[in-house]
Amino acid sequence: MLLFRVVKVVVAGCGIAGAEFLRHFPGEAIVVSPEPNLVCQALFPAYIAGKVEDSELSIDLIPFFESRGISYYPNKVSAINTKYKTLFTKASILRDINYDFAVIAVGGENCTYGIKGVEKALSFNDFKQARKTKKRIEHANKVVVVGSGITGVETAYELADKYKITIIEARNRVLPAMCEKASLFAKRLLEKSGVNVVTSCKVEKIEKNEVFTSRGRFEFDEILWCAGIRGRRIPGLRYNRSGIKVDESLRADQNVFAIGDCADVKVDGDVATKTALEAERQAKFVAKIIAKSVDKSYRPFSTVNRPFAIITFGNRGIIVKGSFVLTLPQGLIYRLKRKIIENFFKKFKV
Structure with a gap:
């Protein structure tokens, strides 16, 4: 898909939400993030228990960025001015970055x-x-x-x-x-x-x-x-206890979108879960919206209000979707979870 006109898209953060946006967005973009690594937080419990190695937790996104013409800046977004369409960073150089569209995907912090x-x-x-x-x-x-x-x-x-x-x-x-x-x-x-x-x-x-x-x-x-976690706050955007406020199209402002754990997403009374699966859905949705930005008509996002999760307990585990629970022994769910993570990382390998 080709964009009808060249737009300057700046993405703050390259966790699951930010990375998935970049994978689905057909144009060039600028990424601002402290580290260029995609980290799998789902393995953190096993990691701190000494059962997973450092190398299994993350993937370097630089080769992916280079293959897609994505510019990476190792900075941290500190604020935004939506009137002048400017992101501010904490770095000594490139402090101000102008944008046509900004995608905020800075993740969450402890409640x-x-x-x-x-x-x-x-x-x-x-x-x-x-x-x-x-x-x-x-x-x-x-x-x-x-x-x-x-x-x-x-x-x-x-x-x-x-x-x-x-x-x-x-x-x-x-x-x-x-x-x-x-x-x-x-x-x-x-x-x-x-x-x-x-x-x-x-x-x-x-x-x-x-x-x-x-x-x-x-x-x-x-x-x-x-x-529990709440969305990280970016001065210049409206937020509540759960995260950055967004409308039904995941907009925090006219040309600013917030996705993933940093966003407080409510659609028709349904509250989006702060999960990797939901972050992927939001990222894909916003990528399509910005790719079609010439028509300025933003369709509403529909969240999934029935939690889906794969929860592992050593060599036992459960798959949960709403009120449906599937239990499987003999490490099958654990292997399934690891396979899903492995396949997700492969999407960004060049």
């Missing part, structure tokens, strides 16, 4: 909910944090995991064969965004592996080696924060 002492907790939203967490827990004995979404339950299970694990969840069941059948299956496997599962338990504050909750105190050597 801390204003809890005192949460800065003492470890997290792993990016490769640098994951490396730090892996190193820090090597000499731990008791580890507390706060949050029992997909990342939380996979992390607790992966670490259970080496450490004394307690997983804390504020709601009344683990995997609260999934169906109850998936929650029961996960709880059963966690407890069978020796994990202390504590639900209906709200964290009140964290001190040096103790976390204070609505259900008492829990000691730890290290504490991991997996209690």
